[in-house]
Amino acid sequence: MSARFCLLHPWQCAKPGRGGRSLTIGLLVAAALIGCQGSREPDPRHSFVYNEPEGITTLDPAHMSYVAAIWVGTQLYNGLVELDTALRVVPCLARAWEVDPTGTRWRFHLRTDVYFHDNPCFGESPRRLRAEDVKFSFERLCDARTRSPGLWVFWGKLQGVKEFHAATRQGRSPAGGISGIRVLDDSTVELELERPFAPFLALLTLPYCWIVPREAVEYYGEDFFRNPVGTGPFQLAEWQADVRLVLRRNPRYFKRDRQGRRLPYLEHVVVRFLRDPKTAFWEFQRGRLDMLTGLDPAVLPQVLTPGGTLQPAFRHYQLLRAPAHAIEYYGIQLDTATEGGRNSPLARSRLLRQALNWAIDRERIIRHVLHGLATPAHYGVLPPGFPGFSEQTRGYGYDPERARRLLAAAGFPNGRGLPPLILQLGANPRTLSVAEAVQQQLAELGIQVELRQVSFPQHLSMVREGRCMLWRTNWIADYPDPENFLALFYSAYAAPGGPNTTRIRSSALDSLYERALAERSEHRRFELYRRMETLVLQEAPWVFLYYPHVIRLLQPSVQGMHVDGSDRLVLEHVRK
Numbered sequence: 001m002s003a004r005f006c007l008l009h010p011w012q013c014a015k016p017g018r019g020g021r022s023l024t025i026g027l028l029v030a031a032a033l034i035g036c037q038g039s040r041e042p043d044p045r046h047s048f049v050y051n052e053p054e055g056i057t058t059l060d061p062a063h064m065s066y067v068a069a070i071w072v073g074t075q076l077y078n079g080l081v082e083l084d085t086a087l088r089v090v091p092c093l094a095r096a097w098e099v100d101p102t103g104t105r106w107r108f109h110l111r112t113d114v115y116f117h118d119n120p121c122f123g124e125s126p127r128r129l130r131a132e133d134v135k136f137s138f139e140r141l142c143d144a145r146t147r148s149p150g151l152w153v154f155w156g157k158l159q160g161v162k163e164f165h166a167a168t169r170q171g172r173s174p175a176g177g178i179s180g181i182r183v184l185d186d187s188t189v190e191l192e193l194e195r196p197f198a199p200f201l202a203l204l205t206l207p208y209c210w211i212v213p214r215e216a217v218e219y220y221g222e223d224f225f226r227n228p229v230g231t232g233p234f235q236l237a238e239w240q241a242d243v244r245l246v247l248r249r250n251p252r253y254f255k256r257d258r259q260g261r262r263l264p265y266l267e268h269v270v271v272r273f274l275r276d277p278k279t280a281f282w283e284f285q286r287g288r289l290d291m292l293t294g295l296d297p298a299v300l301p302q303v304l305t306p307g308g309t310l311q312p313a314f315r316h317y318q319l320l321r322a323p324a325h326a327i328e329y330y331g332i333q334l335d336t337a338t339e340g341g342r343n344s345p346l347a348r349s350r351l352l353r354q355a356l357n358w359a360i361d362r363e364r365i366i367r368h369v370l371h372g373l374a375t376p377a378h379y380g381v382l383p384p385g386f387p388g389f390s391e392q393t394r395g396y397g398y399d400p401e402r403a404r405r406l407l408a409a410a411g412f413p414n415g416r417g418l419p420p421l422i423l424q425l426g427a428n429p430r431t432l433s434v435a436e437a438v439q440q441q442l443a444e445l446g447i448q449v450e451l452r453q454v455s456f457p458q459h460l461s462m463v464r465e466g467r468c469m470l471w472r473t474n475w476i477a478d479y480p481d482p483e484n485f486l487a488l489f490y491s492a493y494a495a496p497g498g499p500n501t502t503r504i505r506s507s508a509l510d511s512l513y514e515r516a517l518a519e520r521s522e523h524r525r526f527e528l529y530r531r532m533e534t535l536v537l538q539e540a541p542w543v544f545l546y547y548p549h550v551i552r553l554l555q556p557s558v559q560g561m562h563v564d565g566s567d568r569l570v571l572e573h574v575r576k
Helices: 067-076 131-142 161-169 214-226 277-285 350-358 362-368 400-409 429-443 456-464 483-489 507-518 522-539
Strands: 047-051 081-083 089-091 094-099 105-110 181-185 188-192 234-240 244-249 268-272 318-323 326-332 374-376 421-426 449-454 470-476 542-554
Touching: 047 277, 067 234, 067 244, 089 094, 105 131, 131 161, 131 181, 131 188, 131 214, 234 268, 350 400, 350 522, 350 542, 362 374, 362 429, 362 542, 421 429, 421 456, 429 449, 429 470, 429 542, 449 456, 456 470, 483 507, 483 522, 507 522
Parallel strands: 047 268, 421 449, 421 470
Antiparallel strands: 081 089, 094 105, 105 188, 181 188, 234 244, 244 268, 318 542, 326 470, 326 542, 374 542
């Protein structure tokens, strides 16, 4: 499995991603066996079984910063709002909401038919969801003692978070909690922002914002991470570290299908932890796994054609795919005061940066290296299918003659006088294969590229500190709003404190970004973001590569599975 390198908002230490997928660093290893004693063996006819090769270390939403945990957490928890299959924000625990004319005061009205999972922390009686649970969950996320990587979600947005966090760093629990969270009654909670933040609802769909009860956190203490209690369609039945995790159906789940039947349909979800991808592939072929994701490069040619369709021997399986909410690119350091930009010709020449973009044959790389599992990055920053994406935003194609003209205009005809460009990568076979293809294509124009591979932690540190001239990375959306991508070009978010690692500084980009944050009309807001994309394409702080795809290989018996670019695993409508 490849190790993703993702650059993040402040305080976020890891980011959801799959395909390569990244693990959170330094979390506790789960205990050997957690869950209900004497639970019966799951019936495979009514169970969904999948493999998680990288393991799971926590089921606490405050620490769910990687996909393996989030996929299980999706079955255990709910938030105030969620995304539907069209990636629209829709009600979940909140049945309705309204926002005041200033765009800063949001009032949420909770459902009154939602119960937490039955658990010893509640005694014998079922425990209904209350507005106080929302306040507790959000304050816990912002409490310095929780050490959540999700603090960035509310930092600088929700009123009173900074003061609350500062107090909890000193071991104090402020009376009244966060000033921007007010419980109006048992089923109504109000959130007040420091200033308008247009994508606020989309932000609340993040796993960090799932709701947990105070009783469970206090009852289990430091062991809450392995004793999850939520409101979701399934609840924890068993967890054998590095062996398997079993969830059982929640009989009190509040959602029903269109015929009025209570969801979910499945009785169990079983997660196995097979580290060897070849073993997992064999188990899938024997029918012991219902789904495969992240196919091992060694078996890709056996399963997929170069165009990304199933080979004849595998056509009885289901292949689901969608463009991921992600983009792969090479970042370029633009700050000439940094080590990476000080002597870099790329930092000083926009024409040279544009030449690199026109020189790459992305289609050839996708076909021969990635087996069709990507879309060429011929558009802008936003990937196809993402909210705000427009086909009218055209970026770079493959035009070697144009690249040669730009190279000459930059003062390096046929590459003469241009020193070798140092491209840094993490230690990953797939990204190395792509980089070698890019290296070969640029050499055809006289541009020499030297590849340097380092460990993931070293790579991350060097990029954030501005020590790289040119580096490989990606961005995977936290939530489905263009702001999450365009924040990468906002001056105030310059690294190392923010995700703007190229350190691009543009008053025009800053103005458009700030105007979009306060814009209530989605149409006008998206238009502002598209104007930002156009300026970014002109400045070329990236070498745009491709938009990766999400893929899932399913057994023929699986029904009701949906896949989209967010790479969520929603199982409440799945059946066999």
